[in-house]
Amino acid sequence: METLAPSPWKTTEASLVKAMDNLSNLLIFEQELLDGFEEDFRLIQRGLARMHLMAQNVIEEKGLEGYGEEVRFLTTQVEAVTDGFISRKQKSKQPSCSNCIKDSFPFFKGRAEIYKLIDDIEIIRASILRLISKGSELGMSLVKARTGTASQNLEQQKRPFSVDDIKEERAVGLEEGIHILVSRLTDGKGNRKVISITGARGVGKTTLAMEVYKSAAVTNHFPSRAWVTLSQDFELKETLQILAKQLWMGKEEGESSVEAEELSVEELSKDALKNGRHLIVLDNVRTLKQWDALQSLFPVESRILITTRDRAVALSTESDHSQRFIYHMRGLSDEEGWELFTAKLPPVPMELEELGRDIVKKCMGSPRAISAAAEILSSTPATLDHWSIVLEQIDKDQASTYHNLSLVADALPSPLKLCLSYCALFDKNYDISVRRLIVLWVAEGLIEKQNGSKKAAEDIAEKYLKQLENQGMIQVVKWKSNGKIKKCRMHHLLRDQWVSKAKKASLVQVPDEAACSCSSSSTGMIRRVADHLDKQDDSFRHIHGNRTTNNALRSYYGDLRSLLSFDFREGPEPGDDIGNFLRRGILGRFLLRLLIIDLEGVFRPKLPKGIGKLKELRYLGLRGTYLEMLPSSIGFLPELQTLDLKNTHISTLPNTIWKMQRLRHLYLSDRYRCRFVAPPSACSPIDLQTLWGAFLDEESPVEGGLNRLINLRKLGLVIRLTLSQQKSLAKWIARLIYLESLRLRSIDESVQPSTLFLRPLSNLKNLSSIYLMGRLNNPLVVQKLPENLTEITLSLSGLLDDPMPNLGKLPNLRVLELLADSFTGTLMVCSTGGFPLLRVLKLWKLQGLEVLVVQIGALAIVKDIEIRYCENLKMIPNGFLHLVHCRELKLKGMTEQFKARVIRYQGKDWYKIAHIPSVFVED
Template identity: 30%
Template sequence: MADAAISFVLENLAQLLIRELREFFISKKEVTAKINQIQASVLLLQPQESNPPRRASDFRLSLQRETKDIIYRFENVKENFAIVVGSRRPFSSRYFKELREIYTELLEIENKIFLLEENTALEDMELLLSYIKNPSCRVIGICGMGGSGKTRLARRLCNDAQVKDQFDVVAWVHVSLDFQPRRSFENLYVQLDRNHKGPVSDMNESDLARRIYRIQQKRKCLIVLDDLWSSDAWGTLCVAFPSGKTDSKILITSRVIQVVEAAEIVAGKRYIHKLRPLTQAEGCQLFMNGLVPDFLDNEIVEEMGKEMVKCCEGLPSAILDFIDFMQIRNHTLSWMEVRRNLESYVRESQEYGTTLKSLTLSYDNLPHDLKQCFLYLGHSQEHSRIEVEKLYLLWLAEGLISVEDCGREEMLLNVAERYLEDLARRSMIEVQEEEVTTVTRFMSCQLSQQMRRLCLMKSEEQNFFRVVDFGCDTHQSQREVVWPQQLSSLVKFKYLRILEFMGISFEVRSLILEGIGKLVHLRYLSFRDCTLPELPSSIGNLKLLYVLDLRVVNTMVIPDVLWKLKKLKHLYFPLSFKTHGARKLRLDGLTDLETVTNLNMKMCNVEDLFELYNLHYIALSIPGSLEEIELIVKLMNMNSEARSLRASLEVSNFDCYTEERLAALKQLLECQSLIVLCFGGHISRLPLHDEISSNLAKIVLDGSELMEDPMPTLEKLPKLRVLVLGVDAFAGKSLSCSALGFIELRRLELLNSQYLEKWTVEEGAMLRLSILTIVNCKKLKELPKGLLSVSTLQQIRVKGMCKEFQESTSEFQHELTIIIED
């Protein structure tokens, strides 16, 4: 019995001694683990200096100072750790004492980071805090693709001291794809009413929603709906949020921007912040701070980090996945090997980590039609921008956009644009808008590298498409295509829907087109950038053709067979073409035609266009003919409920010295269908702004010899985005742009105005101007000071200007790109 008691006491004393020894003796492994743990936080603290605001706020400056202090202190601790483990005798008392001191300091740094709330994006935090303080802001949205850091930023915002002071309570609910209304309401209510007694399970959903509603009216609440996926989920939750006056606010994180926009129905006003990718400098710092100390001075690793950030395209989750992946494998792989095969290792790390899984959720949540359109993007070359208009036509030709998708009086191109915009709003693609909207609103789109991998992976899973390599090769000296034997006869591909030739010379390869008329299933046929002397007349057999692109580089002979293509929707003529025997091409019967470009009024029966009621866009040139201008004015004015025409016109050699010609020009400028006008010829004086179409988005004037300042007239056009005053367009001495003028102008060019001496811009004018070009205005001495207030200005290009003018650009050089050419 005594032995058992002694044994029990000794065992407990041993355990107590072990605990005390463990508290004193800190191992190298434990310190390394703590360093790695803190690195995951410190790497989020790097200041973003790539695009600093013009005036840094007190908040930004103080946050920068505090952030730098933490970073420098942590770097010192890591260096000290490397010295201790490298120079001290292991297991000595001094060794363990210094490890313990390092560990204690790491805990202090960890606590400071917690207090700082890991404010990684200073500008993001500053902007979101301004939304929080704004009384008119009811809903704040943080949007971005999967892995961009939405939830992390929302947590930092909620933990910020200013936010905690402003609200009585902060409640957080993670919604996700697995949305369960009951669970969400319960979570919210428990957090909002800490004094509630009894089980919440006794209340039904309606009762919970009413109680949550009342609490927000009585107290200042910040409610976070994290990872909200659908407008339907918001529609279910919104009954719990007051639509009247309240000081409470809602913070939503979502990949889908429409979800945040839907909150406006209840909240009245919402503010949306879209996260940007990390810059290369930010991504490199994130990578280097995430490594264990052994690799910090490794030049190979540092250089590889720069390449890795490009592969990850600035996506934080992808960079973190790579760090985790490499730390697990750093004993089995050399960094040289990793760098040689970097892209494959980055791809493997994303499959191993969370990035690809996170992006897959975005794909799984797509409607069926959008899934197909997304997978089709996998055809694109890696890192390439995809021409949007061409993409729409390919979707149409492949049957991914059908008539059933259209609303009343809606064109198929409009449906395609809705689809692309939906993918962009879900943060699955990046889109670039057209400078001037004609056929489409967007100019190009692009998949991120991560999204493209997802696209290819899903395409392979579903056998969506397959690339067949026929072994086309290019001779290096002559850049001559070595044509594969398998493509010697097109008749073999009788079920082909899409046939696109790019940059092919058919002067030496004309036999290839034999039998093209037998490809009766073709929907899309393109000879863009090819050399094709004559279009085969057999294309008249292609009764199902939707798209015909004849934008070749040479003058083409076109036989009069286009009228047979009754299903044709989109017709692109070459810049220069002829017909057999000077006959005009018939276009009658093409009742489905929606767009036609490069129309030559001398070569086509323009009267046929009057019967084409589905015509949406037309682009043509008129070489100085009064009759043709009157005809096109008549066409553009034939708008009705069943027809909405948009037109781009290039008028050359049309001098308005007679009243008849001035009247024709005035009628042309009044046409509401006119979107783009490039006009060459004498005008002398513009009509008043209310006599010019408010839909004009682009105006190019050459040789107009305007004596009066055109700016007071043109600046009032509400949709004008591009203005070019070309050679001798303005013959006066001064131009003046008033405040609030040119509200949509993006690009302005002043070219060869030899008499221009003074240009004034009032503060508040041209607030969206992005690109300014001034060429050979030799009497102009300086840039207007008013341009300094245009925060959107990105580039100024100057050529052939006097030295005094060039020197005046120095005030702008720290803000934007200045290009000066002699």
């Protein structure tokens, strides 16, 4: 009797069972082989189990031929990876130790093999996610498994694989990216557009792309969609066949999947990718060659979304910038990493929080690494010993990883290498302010300007910083609301290696835990000194003792360019020690080549009277020193670029200040109302970019004085001016086309808030942050704000009309703070679609506010809400029920009636906020 061949769908089911059985054998019998990859294979195993359950529920096989082929192709990929593991074990009876890069992977002969394995796993997991999603769209669903050894065993293991398994790797910070990318894809414009998601390995590019691909707005907008994850062994025809099958699937007319196998590349591109509104996702585009082979095949009306680690690929996608958009995925900041970490664990005991934060820091902002650490800890007792073991293991694992990173750092272009080495002057646990770091780089002359370039050195420095972040050389600790880096640090292992090299080259004198050497063994002169109060460093004895002769000091410091002090002790000793060292250096003429003196945070350093003799000095940082007076010779520093007096007690500047013609950044202390003396007409520092904390009164001329400073980027003023002077000030501010940050506080003779006159600022296209304190007498200021604003703070503005309709239209606004009667009306409405990217909303002391309305679709991704002392507010808005991404709500100083409405599980309004993880109610 002739045996009937199994149907294609039964063949698909059988291939899934076989792949699952292979994985089960690998996980059960070869566990020692999987160290470091076990969880990855378990995720793949659960994914295949999910697909098998969906496959078992299929009744009608018609129309699923293409889907079945994709599933079978996936199972061959899985088998290839598992077979590769087994074969490596058999061939590795005696591993090659000379090139072993990690004890836990003895069967791999090099990092390239590990990276290929990681890539293969990423491709498989992305394919599983896509096929599960597509199966759901085709009507396939989960049912209880039928009897069968493989599926039964898998069901008894951990929960089935789902979209959440991948989504959890990057559960923090995706909302904004989803909104931006969906908006770009569905903007309705007819021309083809290519959108690229870039970022480091493991940062969540594929996860973000899948969330966008599955979003309701995208599925409704595009009649057909297709997704392909490119492998290292890229084949154009095979890629087009995968795309064609997906684009044809579900259509009544069109080629069958069988015919797709027989069509040529030209026929596939003509028939499958013919004109139409397609969304095509190219996941994991590795090279320009791959993109070049594909890019000409896509129709005019299509949208292409690609993920790539290579920014050069993203930059090459379209020559017309209007048809190209690049979304760079950043790593998580420390706080975002902590949020992800704690979301995956039971409440962290207080005694383990510091250790937990250390674990997060060691993960360098990688969502994947943070998730993995949390998963390990979730299955162990929450004790100091267990968590310490995990932290130690991370250090051990990273030791080899960052050896490779050091090789990458060594290959950096010279300017980037020098900038990176400067980060080593800061302690390994020190959060470096980017504001500070960039001007230090510029002052040391580390920034290379191309001939004829009009870019400011600070702009080039920011570009360098971004490149270092993209390369993984530095970790971002905190981001600004405008997407720029606010604080960063160099990885401690990389730092130790670089400090050791720099010491051998006599470039620096800083503490080094990895190689504790002293400069006394060096043959050359030290160029940079960072005093961290380390008694093992020669600089400690030189700065904090007096026994060394000037001749001996000259042999050390005759070529010194940078002097940084991190002596944060209380009392007079820090100021005395550094003051004496500077005085000796100037009198002994061995510090005359200094470019940088950075004493930020040192308590009241005693600056020598002869500081004006440092004719090459470019940076003098005195922020947070509480210094009360400057030496009069400070004005005789012709090369000075940065003078930072913020958070000092200095209230007057010497008249000679404007002799510093190269001054670029001037920070003053607004708390002590340091009066600003306008520069004379012949001495205006045309390159001044920062004027922060200055106090203007009736004796501070605007016309013919201040208004000659036209290149400002940061402007912060406390003003006590007449109306006519304010009008001149407003006219000048409206001309500052490079302005990025504006802070204005208007006061009267009694130091009480006063009227603030401004013109509309809509022409200031670069303005991203604004703080206004004072009664605004021109409502057009709020109605006509520039679209690039990311942060707005209004205080005592006295607005009669609800500002939310206008503010809600700002497409890039992330932070909004309405403080102290900035709005005096009773009704405030956040309209549908308003505030699309807002993350932080603060409403403080709005005494007249009675009703706050949040319509569905407003504040879509808001994360933190804080309402304080709004004593007439009646109730929590009903719309809070829909703020699904809100993580924290703080209520303080509200009425007893209001607080009664938010009593946990009992109050009338509790159901509106019960979904918010952290709700704080304070008196």
